Amino acid sequence: MTKFIDLTLNGISTGAIYAAVALALVLIWRSTRIVNFAQGAMLMITTFIASAVINSSGSYVLGFVVALASGLVLGAIVERVAVRPVENAPPLNAVIMTLGLYTLLVAVAGMIWGNTPRSFPAAFSLRGYRVGATNLLFTPNDTFTVLVVIAVAVALAVLFRGTSLGLRMRAAAFAPEVARLLGVRVGRMLTVGWALAAACGAMAGVLVAPSVFLGPNSFDPILIIGFVAAVLGGLDSPPGAVIGGVVLGLALSYVSGYEGSALVPLAALVILVIVLMIRPTGLFSATKERRV
Amino acid sequence: METREPREPLTGAGGLSVLDVVVSFGGIRALEGVSVEVSPGEVLGVIGPNGAGKTTLFNVICGFVRPQSGTLSWGGKPLTGVHPARLASLGIARTLQGVGLFGGLTVLENVMVGAQRFRRARLPLAMLGLPWSDADERRLRDRALVALGRLGCEDVVDRLPGTLPYAVQKRVALARALACEPELLMLDEPAGGLDARELSELGDLIGSVGSSVAVMLVDHHMDFVVSVCDRLVVLDFGRVIADGDPSTVRQDPRVLEAYLGREAVQDDALRSGGAEDAHA
Structure with a gap:
């Protein structure tokens, strides 16, 4: 029973990180219909920047804030410089562009910071809470992770549902031409969408870095699982991404605990295939179907 | 390029003025020197057979299509090359075909x-x-x-x-x-899919938008257009073939010919109201 509780708690905290990565992918898919394969490399860059800030200033909070800010800037730059030219081109162009960007960022990071993974500080203690005589597999840092992800998910929900900026972003995503006619600066909305997504990814990078270490390729597995979570949630729906992330976190935690951690990547891909076979629109898709 | 005397816009400071606009897609001339004016308080209907260039004209005004030549002005200021996203802030609103x-x-x-x-x-x-x-x-x-x-x-x-x-x-x-x-309201097929009662409601509504608003509408429903509009412009193959008050325009031989074809016009001997079926 203790094991089940441990695995559940662990699943929730890793699920929160998958949810953040999935949110980053969903925000971009919603606004530009692009699957951002470079997301893992983008959040790797911002996490390296956070690491440099934390090492030189000694302040975790400053590092976190700088990671989010550099995420916003990096996302906006990527949208303006790399995404704009492929926007109205065939979808394959965008896929190749994000793959190319991934390669570029990983290579640049290797040149600047080296390819050896390094440690990254956690915000709070990594020692599990003590209940009676046992140490739970849930740490104060996990609490921090879950709370931060919940806060960001709520903030995004308020932004999209409750503000005129969110309304314009949704309008631009649904029908760009119509939105433009009504006075929405669609291009600017796309830039904001990419910036928010990259900031969300940057947050996930800082949260997960203490457990995966920090290197140019450290975040690739997280991105794959985040992608599965996004598809699980419908790829279109931010609440779906959060639920998909937590569900996947739990499922993979049970697989890892009861069957062995070697099976985790396989299990993630099996879940992806099953979801695509049974419910290709995802479990929580906002739009019933989208025919092009 | 055609050479013709540029005309002075009829409207002064207010209103929309489209002057000698030429648009071609590949080898096809969609608009060949079209000039149209709308003044505040006026309801202008743009009619014509399918492919006559009505929607292209709307798209030019909205900045979706850039004309090869010609000028557009709105309230005395040039409108050519204005980004579609700025239209709303200039007081121009448009509805789309369908909803x-x-x-x-x-x-x-x-x-x-x-x-x-x-x-x-x-x-x-x-x-x-x-x-x-x-x-x-x-x-x-x-x-x-x-x-x-x-x-x-x-x-x-x-x-x-x-x-x-x-x-x-x-x-x-x-x-x-x-x-x-808006000060200019552009309606693209507002009557499409509406029944008679809904049409009359729509007509009342368009009549009530106010004396400061210029309305420009494209529709196929001839009865509706004639009853609602103060003035009609008829397009055919990218040219304005008639421009005037609705009752005159619907009797114009060139209009009947454009809608019904030369044979039919001769056969029907310009039977009055013959253009009513044109939308069918």
């Missing part, structure tokens, strides 16, 4: 997007979610509710457009265009 509503946004949200002209908060403030942006939200909501109330759609504000009857969706689309309080 063109955002399927995933509620009726109220749809109309709030149309009221963006009255937004004040700048982007960085909006991203920080500062109080200005809150007040903005309320202002847009109020504007949208007023526009919806004017069209009798208060009961459906929280519904998704897809769940409403077509005629109600058309009213919501019109509310969205009116929400920016």
Whole structure:
């Protein structure tokens, strides 16, 4: 029973990180219909920047804030410089562009910071809470992770549902031409969408870095699982991404605990295939179907 | 390029003036030197057979299509090359063929997007979610509710457009265009899919938009167009073939020929009202 509780708690905290990565992918898919394969490399860059800030200033909070800010800037730059030219081109162009960007960022990071993974500080203690005589597999840092992800998910929900900026972003995503006619600066909305997504990814990078270490390729597995979570949630729906992330976190935690951690990547891909076979629109898709 | 004497715009400071606009797609001339003017308070109907260039003309005014030559001016200022996203702030609103509503946004949200002209908060403030942006939200909501109330759609504000009857969706689309309080209202096939009662309601509504608003509409429904418009412009193969008050225009031999073909016109011997079936 203790094991089940441990695995559940662990699943929730890793699920929160998958949810953040999935949110980053969903925000971009919603606004530009692009699957951002470079997301893992983008959040790797911002996490390296956070690491440099934390090492030189000694302040975790400053590092976190700088990671989010550099995420916003990096996302906006990527949208303006790399995404704009492929926007109205065939979808394959965008896929190749994000793959190319991934390669570029990983290579640049290797040149600047080296390819050896390094440690990254956690915000709070990594020692599990003590209940009676046992140490739970849930740490104060996990609490921090879950709370931060919940806060960001709520903030995004308020932004999209409750503000005129969110309304314009949704309008631009649904029908760009119509939105433009009504006075929405669609291009600017796309830039904001990419910036928010990259900031969300940057947050996930800082949260997960203490457990995966920090290197140019450290975040690739997280991105794959985040992608599965996004598809699980419908790829279109931010609440779906959060639920998909937590569900996947739990499922993979049970697989890892009861069957062995070697099976985790396989299990993630099996879940992806099953979801695509049974419910290709995802479990929580906002739009019933989208025919092009 | 044709050489012809540039005409002076009829309208002075106010209104829309389209002068000698030429548009071609590949080898096809969609508009060949089209000139059209609309003044505030006037309802102008643009009619013509399919492919005559009506929608292209709308797209040129909206900046979706850039003309090869010719000039556009709005309120005495040049409108050529103006980005579509700036139109609403210039007081130009357009409805689209069909309904063109955002399927995933509620009726109220749809109309709030149309009221963006009255937004004040700048982007960085909006991203920080500062109080200005809150007040903005309320202002847009109020504007949208007023526009919806004017069209009798208060009961459906929280519904998704897809769940409403077509005629109600058309009213919501019109509310969205009116929400920016336009000085030029462009309606692309507003009568499409409406029954007789809904048509007369629409006619009353267009008549009531006010003396400061110029209305420009494209439609196939001849009876509706004749009853609603103060003036008609007839396009055929990208040229203006008639321009005048509705009763004169519908008797014009060139118009009847464009709609019915030369043979039919001769056969029917210009039987009055013959153009009514043209939309069928």
